[in-house]
Amino acid sequence: MTQTVSLDAYRSMVRIRAFEEKLDELFRRGALPGFVHLYIGEEAVAVGVCSALRKTDKITSTHRGHGHLIAKGADIDGMMAELLGKATGTCRGRGGSMHTVDFSLGIIGTNGIVGGGIPIATGAAWGDAYLGNDSISVAFFGDGASNQGVLLESLNLAAVWKAPVIFVCENNLYSEWTRHDQLTAGRIHERGLPLGVPGVEVDGNDVRAVHAAMSAAADRARRGEGPTLIEARTYRWSGHNLGEEAFAGAYRPTEEQEYWRERDPIPAFARVLTTEGSATSAELDRIEQEERAGVDAALRFAQESPDPDPADAFDGLFAERKEERR
Numbered sequence: 001m002t003q004t005v006s007l008d009a010y011r012s013m014v015r016i017r018a019f020e021e022k023l024d025e026l027f028r029r030g031a032l033p034g035f036v037h038l039y040i041g042e043e044a045v046a047v048g049v050c051s052a053l054r055k056t057d058k059i060t061s062t063h064r065g066h067g068h069l070i071a072k073g074a075d076i077d078g079m080m081a082e083l084l085g086k087a088t089g090t091c092r093g094r095g096g097s098m099h100t101v102d103f104s105l106g107i108i109g110t111n112g113i114v115g116g117g118i119p120i121a122t123g124a125a126w127g128d129a130y131l132g133n134d135s136i137s138v139a140f141f142g143d144g145a146s147n148q149g150v151l152l153e154s155l156n157l158a159a160v161w162k163a164p165v166i167f168v169c170e171n172n173l174y175s176e177w178t179r180h181d182q183l184t185a186g187r188i189h190e191r192g193l194p195l196g197v198p199g200v201e202v203d204g205n206d207v208r209a210v211h212a213a214m215s216a217a218a219d220r221a222r223r224g225e226g227p228t229l230i231e232a233r234t235y236r237w238s239g240h241n242l243g244e245e246a247f248a249g250a251y252r253p254t255e256e257q258e259y260w261r262e263r264d265p266i267p268a269f270a271r272v273l274t275t276e277g278s279a280t281s282a283e284l285d286r287i288e289q290e291e292r293a294g295v296d297a298a299l300r301f302a303q304e305s306p307d308p309d310p311a312d313a314f315d316g317l318f319a320e321r322k323e324e325r326r
């Protein structure tokens, strides 16, 4: 990772953290509609992966997708407006957190269907290869999603087609309120091995380790050698969704949460950057202030934006109806 990529990666991680903390605050005030799944604690995965991608590369994301979108370059004004259901949102306020797309950035969708993005990224990768583009696609998904049958189907076809797709499993140890060892057998990154898909396990809280694994997988995919499955071990700090305290019990041991908070990927990367002389603490503090100010500005933009016009509710829903042939 060059110095520029490193500082951009740091900024991107801080932007995700600031954005998610703002959503947490809004939700607690009752000012955020809908279900929200925060990405706090997992920032190094999205940023490590997306910092190894080009703008024209594609990603599919999950119900926990804000970090993926920001890391891929999404505009946080539009994202905040989307979350508040405003007309200026990335999808004009119609998609919300779990159904955001921005084709101009290769963001081909967050997805409320667990595992739903996996075959979409596989198809997109095949499509790019078919058209002779040198773009690659990434499917982000969770450890819970790794148990969906569609992962096997996608690994199989990607292997047969040598599709330029990277399967990135964010193993944050939980699927909703169930611990992975009660749900998931074996090692996730080994699931493609019988099909000839290499698997890599990486520390998902180490942005440089993720970036290195992703760069190698991306190079392989661009050479036409096919897919890779990366399993990034990480942890979500927040509940499965905001507000889960109202119905979910204390399902995560306190010591476990403390263990992972001590491994916060952001200060860990800050220590690396300052120790090697890539940045001073003052420079990193300034980045944080700028990013927090940017999130405040995004919230103002969203709050001052108009609601969608009910008269447009059906726009974009149906294709023009062709006159029936007789």
Ligand SMILES: Cc1ncc(C[n+]2csc(CCOP(=O)(O)OP(=O)(O)O)c2C)c(N)n1
Binding pocket: 062, 063, 064, 112, 113, 114, 115, 141, 142, 143, 144, 145, 146, 172, 174, 175, 176, 240
């Ligand atoms: C097909 C499908 N089944 C179940 C659900 C309900 N659901 C939403 S998130 C989730 C857990 C997903 O866990 P994981 O894939 O590990 O992602 P994480 O939330 O940990 O990021 C479940 C079961 C769903 N949205 N879609």
Ligand SMILES: [Mg+2]
Binding pocket: 142, 143, 144, 170, 171, 172, 173, 174, 175, 176
């Ligand atoms: Mg999980």
